[in-house]
Amino acid sequence: xxxxxxxxxxxxxxxxxxxxxxxxxxxxxxxxxxxxxxxxxxxxxxxxxxxxxxxxxxxxxxxxxxxxxxxxxxxxxxxxxxxxxxxxxxxxxxxxxxxxxxxxxxxxxxxxxxxxxxxxxxxxxxxxxxxxxxxxxxxxxxxxxxxxxxxxxxxxxxxxxxxxxxxxxxxxxxxxxxxxxxxxxxxxxxxxxxxxxxxxxxxxxxxxxxxxxxxxxxxxxxxxxxxxxxxxxxxxxxxxxxxxxxxxxxxxxxxxxxxxxxxxxxxxxxxxxxxxxxxxxxxxx
Amino acid sequence: xxxxxxxxxxxxxxxxxxxxxxxxxxxxxxxxxxxxxxxxxxxxxxxxxxxxxxxxxxxxxxxxxxxxxxxxxxxxxxxxxxxxxxxxxxxxxxxxxxxxxxxxxxxxxxxxxxxxxxxxxxxxxxxxxxxxxxxxxxxxxxxxxxxxxxxxxxxxxxxxxxxxxxxxxxxxxxxxxxxxxxxxxxxxxxxxxxxxxxxxxxxxxxxxxxxxxxxxxxxxxxxxxxxxxxxxxxxxxxxxxxxxxxxxxxxxxxxxxxxxxxxxxxxxxxxxxxxxxxxxxxxxxxxxxxxxxxxxxxxxxxxxx
Numbered sequence: 001x002x003x004x005x006x007x008x009x010x011x012x013x014x015x016x017x018x019x020x021x022x023x024x025x026x027x028x029x030x031x032x033x034x035x036x037x038x039x040x041x042x043x044x045x046x047x048x049x050x051x052x053x054x055x056x057x058x059x060x061x062x063x064x065x066x067x068x069x070x071x072x073x074x075x076x077x078x079x080x081x082x083x084x085x086x087x088x089x090x091x092x093x094x095x096x097x098x099x100x101x102x103x104x105x106x107x108x109x110x111x112x113x114x115x116x117x118x119x120x121x122x123x124x125x126x127x128x129x130x131x132x133x134x135x136x137x138x139x140x141x142x143x144x145x146x147x148x149x150x151x152x153x154x155x156x157x158x159x160x161x162x163x164x165x166x167x168x169x170x171x172x173x174x175x176x177x178x179x180x181x182x183x184x185x186x187x188x189x190x191x192x193x194x195x196x197x198x199x200x201x202x203x204x205x206x207x208x209x210x211x212x213x214x215x216x217x218x219x220x221x222x223x224x225x226x227x228x229x230x231x232x233x234x235x236x237x238x239x240x241x242x243x244x245x246x247x248x249x250x251x252x253x254x255x256x257x258x259x260x261x262x263x264x265x266x267x268x269x270x271x272x273x274x275x276x277x278x279x280x281x282x283x284x285x
Numbered sequence: 286x287x288x289x290x291x292x293x294x295x296x297x298x299x300x301x302x303x304x305x306x307x308x309x310x311x312x313x314x315x316x317x318x319x320x321x322x323x324x325x326x327x328x329x330x331x332x333x334x335x336x337x338x339x340x341x342x343x344x345x346x347x348x349x350x351x352x353x354x355x356x357x358x359x360x361x362x363x364x365x366x367x368x369x370x371x372x373x374x375x376x377x378x379x380x381x382x383x384x385x386x387x388x389x390x391x392x393x394x395x396x397x398x399x400x401x402x403x404x405x406x407x408x409x410x411x412x413x414x415x416x417x418x419x420x421x422x423x424x425x426x427x428x429x430x431x432x433x434x435x436x437x438x439x440x441x442x443x444x445x446x447x448x449x450x451x452x453x454x455x456x457x458x459x460x461x462x463x464x465x466x467x468x469x470x471x472x473x474x475x476x477x478x479x480x481x482x483x484x485x486x487x488x489x490x491x492x493x494x495x496x497x498x499x500x501x502x503x504x505x506x507x508x509x510x511x512x513x514x515x516x517x518x519x520x521x522x523x524x525x526x527x528x529x530x531x532x533x534x535x536x537x538x539x540x541x542x543x544x545x546x547x548x549x550x551x552x553x554x555x556x557x558x559x560x561x562x563x564x565x566x567x568x569x570x571x572x573x574x575x576x577x578x579x580x581x582x583x584x585x586x587x588x589x590x
Contacts, residue, residue: 007494014388014391015392017388017389017392018388018392018393018404021385021388021389021465022389022407022408024462024465025407025408025411025462025465025466026407026411027422027426028418028419028420028421028422028423028425028426028462029410029411029414029419029422031422031426032418032421032422032425035425085323086323086324086327087324089320089321089323089324090320090321090323090324092316092317092320093316093317093318093319093321093324094321096313096316096317097313097314097316097318097320097321098313098314099314099317099318099321100314100317100318102317105321105324105325108325108328108333109324109328111332112328112332114519114567114571115332115336115564115567116519116522116523116540116560116563116564116567117523117525118523118525118539118540118543118544118560118563119336119339119523119560119561119563119564120332120335120336122335122543122547122556122557122560123332123334123338123339123560124331124335125547126335126338126339126553126557127331127334127335142331145331146327146328146331146332149324153324203413207414207415207416207417209415209416209417209525210525210526210540213544214544214547224415224417227417227418227421228526228529228530231417231421231424231530232529232530239421240421243417243418243421243422246414246417246418247414247415247418250410250413250414250415251410251414253413254413
């Protein structure tokens with residue numbers, strides 16, 4: 001920046017502080033990945049020797065992890081379907097139509113991001129408890145959809161805004177019917193955004209803790225709730241391997257989104273929810 | 286004239302109602318309503334209604350009559366202490382995130398684009414990794430024999446090893462690491478929007494480094510700073526994971542208390558009152574955000590910086 005002619009010393013100090021902050025952000029993640037392969041899964045860094053024991057233990061007989069993983073995957077898949085369908089319709093209504101009370105609808109859709117999750121979780125608990133639905137994967141997925149839909153809507157709105165409507169008009173002028181236009185023009189253009197929305201919905205649900213905690217029962221426990229329970233009450237060194245797996249899932253998901261951006265068609269702004277300018281988040285997952 | 290200018294009022298009224306009817310019957314409008322209905326119904330049933338029932342429950346006594354005593358309970362004794370602790374930890378966390386986030390975001394704006402992209406990756410990737418997992422990483426790092434203490438001991442820092450876990454320091458470290466990426470993203474977006482011409486202009490007219498920074502740059506990014514600070518404060522208020530895992534009994538936050546009331550004590554009314562208090566604090570934060578926004582826009586419109 002031209003005007004802020006920082007001195008060399010000032011620049012150096014800023015640089016060193018910033019690098020330390022980056023280490024602060026990255027270190028816990030790197031540490032988990034490395035120690036999950038170390039012989040002493042709860043301690044010394046770098047590990048003295050390497051092993052795959054903790055990963056093997058995850059799938060040993062009597063391990064409670066496979067069931068938790070299966071439940072989390074099921075719930076995340078359901079959430080993805082719900083929130084992409086709801087999100088796509090909402091995005092179409094918000095971007096492509098003359099919607100009365102548009103800003104009220106938009107505000108309602110984004111509200112779950114700023115309302116404390118404990119309040120949402122408590123409300124859902126009060127809703128599902130009398131219905132005897134605690135512990136039902138469907139109930140947990142319905143709860144997660146409340147959090148995943150705003151993210152899907154933001155991504156899909158950005159996607160739809162990035163599609164040139166003149167392409168559809170051109171197709172119409174050349175005699176294409178509405179279904180043909182949707183199938184041949186709109187959907188292929190929107191596909192990368194839809195996939196990104198699906199990926200982020202999946203991750204949101206897969207990592208979600210609080211709603212799962214409130215809606216789980218003794219025999220339906222999602223992966224994050226299981227990790228939390230182990231950290232708070234038990235000692236199970238294989239939890240490090242689970243944590244590493246959760247990191248790997250998130251990295252694969254982000255990698256896929258990055259690939260979509262690279263190969264996606266031209267203007268694909270805002271595949272990451274953080275890029276759309278609306279504060280992403282709510283309680284971080 | 287009489288024909289060209291008919292009595293104004295009936296026409297306006299007719300146009301208004303006709304307008305409404307026309308708007309609601311327009312094809313694009315019907316299309317919008319059709320597509321918006323599912324999400325609106327969904328959120329009304331699974332988001333608005335549950336929160337509303339929380340509110341009702343917090344105002345009901347054992348016999349179903351109206352009472353405020355759950356709020357009196359929530360605002361006295363241990364519960365009040367927990368509320369104050371929550372406010373304090375949230376304030377500390379958002380203040381540290383803001384200062385550290387400001388430095389990092391400012392540094393990134395001055396990097397070459399390729400480096401800025403790489404550094405932003407280091408900021409964004411943790412944002413999408415489960416906070417639970419990152420918290421676990423910190424628990425390993427900050428333990429008595431964790432990497433941080435081992436390093437401090439090896440460097441012969443007096444007093445090491447320190448107690449870094451199960452106290453307020455641990456909670457603030459953990460929560461800050463969770464909130465920081467979010468703060469940096471918000472601040473970076475604001476800083477990138479700063480018109481560099483203004484800064485060059487200040488410098489060209491002889492303003493020194495500090496004057497340029499405090500009189501030109503800081504006022505330009507101030508609304509963004511307030512925005513990021515309030516948002517991270519709001520997010521901290523209801524935060525559960527990290528304080529529950531990295532704090533001791535003295536760092537219990539409201540979310541943990543709500544969890545305990547529901548899961549252990551079966552005390553739904555009390556938990557609801559706490560939830561509503563949390564909600565009101567959040568609304569207060571959002572409202573002040575609105576206020577700051579309108580004030581800064583008014584300042585901009587007056588042409589004052």
